[in-house]
Amino acid sequence: MATEQPAQPTPIHVLIIGYVWPEPRSSAASGHVMQLIDCFLEQGWQITFASAATEGEHKADLGGLGITEVTITLNHGSFDAFISELQPDVVLFDQFLMEEQFGWRVEKHCPNAIRLLETSDLQSLRHARHQAVKERLDGKPDADLTGYFQTSQDQLFTRMASTDLAQREVAAIHRSDLSLMVSDVEIELLTQAFSVPAAQLHWVPLLVRENHTAPASPRGFEERAHFITIGNFRHAPNWDAVLWLKNTVWPLIRAQLPAAQLRVYGAYTPPKAAALHNAAQGFHIMNWAEDALEVMGAARVSLAPLRFGAGIKGKIIDAMVCGTPTVTTPIGAEAMHGELSFPGAVACDAQGLADAAVSLYTDQARWERAQRDGWHLLPARYSHDRHCAALIERILALRETLPAHRTANFTGTMLRHHQHKSTQYMSQWIEAKNKNT
Structure with a gap:
């Protein structure tokens, strides 16, 4: 039976x-x-x-x-x-x-x-x-x-x-x-x-799943170029950050790196955002990214100059996964790293953000240290x-x-x-x- x-x-x-x-x-x-x-x-x-x-x-x-x-x-x-x-x-x-x-x-x-x-x-x-x-x-x-x-x-x-x-x-x-x-x-x-x-x-x-806490073969410092910022344009903190970048932070970066290029990605790009595109200034509105990790992984530095907001920031998580250091404000860094090192730099004003961005972009040792900090932080704090x-x-x-x-x-x-x-x-x-x- x-x-x-x-x-x-x-x-x-x-x-x-x-x-x-x-x-x-x-x-x-x-x-x-x-x-x-x-x-x-x-x-x-x-x-x-x-x-x-x-x-x-x-x-x-x-x-x-x-x-x-x-x-x-x-x-x-x-x-x-x-x-x-x-x-x-x-x-x-x-x-x-x-x-x-x-x-x-x-x-x-x-x-x-x-x-x-x-x-x-x-x-x-x-x-x-x-x-x-x-x-x-x-x-x-x-x-x-x-x-x-x-x-x-x-x-x-x-x-x-x-x-x-x-x-x-x-x-x-x-x-x-x-x-x-x-x-x-x-x-x-x-x-x-x-x-x-x-x-x-x-x-x-x-x-973040454990097998995604570091890419199998990440691009190195010399294989990357340009800056990136990414975020849904319908989200008010993201739109404010893009405006601050355009009007203040980005000109300060370009003053130190005249050939620098910034690619701005975001879902639901409105006409007012598209109007900010200016190739001569290296400020490129790219609309929605089909693969956010792909474009993030090709950039050398991510910019997230958030002046207000709450919660934690998906764009910074994605940057860490891709091994891309981030420059942000205390609002952007809030609740992101606990007692561990932030994987990039944090500054409170436009000049501080610009200086930190240029330093990370040009200093390979500092850039690689920030990348390692991100890969250490992901399994320690964001384990699926x-x-x-x-x-x-x-x-x-x-x-x-x-x-x-x-x-x-x-x-x-x-x-x-x-x-x-x-x-x-x-x-x-x-x-x-x-x-x-």
């Missing part, structure tokens, strides 16, 4: 509610969502990806990964029927806006599903810094930002706390069972300044295997202790009770209004 095989456990079913359909070659945020998806697929978990967004031209092939794609509608009862039938074990909200929109519906129809929030970065922190830069510049694009990059945690909290964006974003973090944070600096800000319990947060940065294992362990542990975890999170319970009621009634009012038009 054949021995009866033990029943296999039912795989966990994850529903991801996307703010957009992921475009990992266009933005680091989408890249991080795809990395989380990889972690879940490696466990054999079933995944459904749902979004109300319009598909972009660089959308990832989710179907090819065996992921079910579902188009959903905002402020519509059809989602209730969808989620009731699906009954996922885990729901991942991509950005706090999706938690606001669908969180109350998920809680109502799937009360036992773990609710995860993928923050990508703290939008309220990015917005606060953007406003601070505008105030400092006061209409003068080259104004001195001395002191701005040393803004303390208390100063950031004071600037953020009164804003509608911060109140909504931090409330969504409280309401969620667990929020996934790419930046350990932002975890510190939330726990120390905003009093978010550490048990509500989990650090999972951008991930280590962070995926920790995330899966955290989710599985949460499944076993979910009632107690929620009881301990009284602030989240209170916020769900009040906020979800107001959100529910607003959504239902919009739905009823749409039916009558």
